[in-house]
Amino acid sequence: MASKSAVGNKIIDSELIDQVRTGQVSAYRTLVERYNDYVYTIAYRVLGNLGNREDAEEATQDSFIKAFKGLNSFQGQAKFTTWIYRIAMNTAISYKRKRKMKVEPIEDYKQFNEGEVSNMPQYQQLERRKFLQLALDTLLPDDVSVLTLFYFKELTLVEMSEITSIGVNTLKVKLFRARKRLSVALDRILKQEVTSLL
Amino acid sequence: MTQFTEEHILNYLDQALTAQEIAELEQEMQNDPELKTTVEQLRTSHVYFLENQVEAGSEQLADHVMAEVTELSRKEYYRPTGLFNNTSFLLTAGILTAVVAFLSVINAGYFDLQILVPNLTETSILKEWTFLKAMISKRILTNSMLVIYGVLALALVDRLILNPMFRKRARNLGFN
Structure with a gap:
């Protein structure tokens, strides 16, 4: 993932939005490609292991369509990312509440069989990813959203506050508690894993 | 010695402590196994998340x-929505109104003339230019103009106020 300059993106994003508004719909592709991974990450994390990759992709696609439909109402006072992340978060939470998800193991983890375990760095990262997602699944969707946004590392607390509609001070407390809960959940999962291996 | 809270520990992980605070915390961790466990626990989830900040979405998603x-967009989402950018409705309404109004004026004038001149078809007035003038009733003409203005006013209200308002409402409610 290439790092993106927030300021640079804001200018370019606003130009792209203007182009879309004046009828150059193809300009929207750049926005989709630019934020696809971020929006997908929000959906994937919030839907968690209860959903599968297809559900997260559907929620991602839905988020971009909603954003397109509402582009005329986007004032440009906030960053496009703030706006699209908010749509993504609400869409994913809505999906999680409304849909009966089928429980499936995280699919990337299944790609590895015993013979490939020798590829340790990649395997280890997938293991960590799996445990992280299992720990996130024990948290509330709001907590997951806050943590996901926090670890994007490009958003200020004020921007996170705009996305989540939570006051900055409350958000700080919520973030702190979510990190604490996550660490406890992850610790428990890792201990269970160790026990199962013994 | 500072009493370290979990907030301190998280700030430590986020590299938001001063050098002195870091040194104090690390010193305290050596003396306090419980603190060390808490730090390690929080560090684990922190590192796991940093390693998996962003998931890779589908490459076909943009398509x-x-x-x-x-x-x-074919359904006019981002076509310019000015009054004259989508003229088919207005043009059709305008032409129909103009044709109807013209026929009304001519017919009304004709019937008015028949009342005044019973044997219209037999008189030489038909051959004269005054016949056309006589056919055009000023009263009907005025009424027709009012009808045309009324239709145009309704079209303007629809295009400039009602249509955008209901479109926005439909979008907000998630229709379309």
């Missing part, structure tokens, strides 16, 4: 979104 977006 799928653009296919749907293009379809939506």
Whole structure:
């Protein structure tokens, strides 16, 4: 993932939005490609292991369509990312509440069989990813959203506050508690894993 | 010695402590196994998350979104929505109104003339230019103009106020 300059993106994003508004719909592709991974990450994390990759992709696609439909109402006072992340978060939470998800193991983890375990760095990262997602699944969707946004590392607390509609001070407390809960959940999962291996 | 809270520990992980605070915390961790365990626990989830900040979405997603977006744009989502950018409705309404109004004026004038001149078809007035003038009733003409203005006013209200308002409402409610 290439790092993106927030300021640079804001200018370019606003130009792209203007182009879309004046009828150059193809300009929207750049926005989709630019934020696809971020929006997908929000959906994937919030839907968690209860959903599968297809559900997260559907929620991602839905988020971009909603954003397109509402582009005329986007004032440009906030960053496009703030706006699209908010749509993504609400869409994913809505999906999680409304849909009966089928429980499936995280699919990337299944790609590895015993013979490939020798590829340790990649395997280890997938293991960590799996445990992280299992720990996130024990948290509330709001907590997951806050943590996901926090670890994007490009958003200020004020921007996170705009996305989540939570006051900055409350958000700080919520973030702190979510990190604490996550660490406890992850610790428990890792201990269970160790026990199962013994 | 500072009493270290979990907030301190998280700030430590986020590298938001001063050098002195870091040194104090690390010193305290050596003396306090419980603190060390807490730090390690929080560090683990922190590191796991940092390693998995962003998931890779589908490469085909942009294609799928653009296919749907293009379809939506055909339904006038982002066509310029000014009064004269989509003229088919106005043009049709205008032509129909003008034709109806013209026929009304001519017919009304004709019937008015028949009342005044019972044997209209037999008189030489038919051959004269005054016949056309006589056919045009000023009263009907005025009424027809009012009808035309009324229709145009309704079209303006529809295009400039009602249509955008209901479109926005439909979008907000998630229709379309």
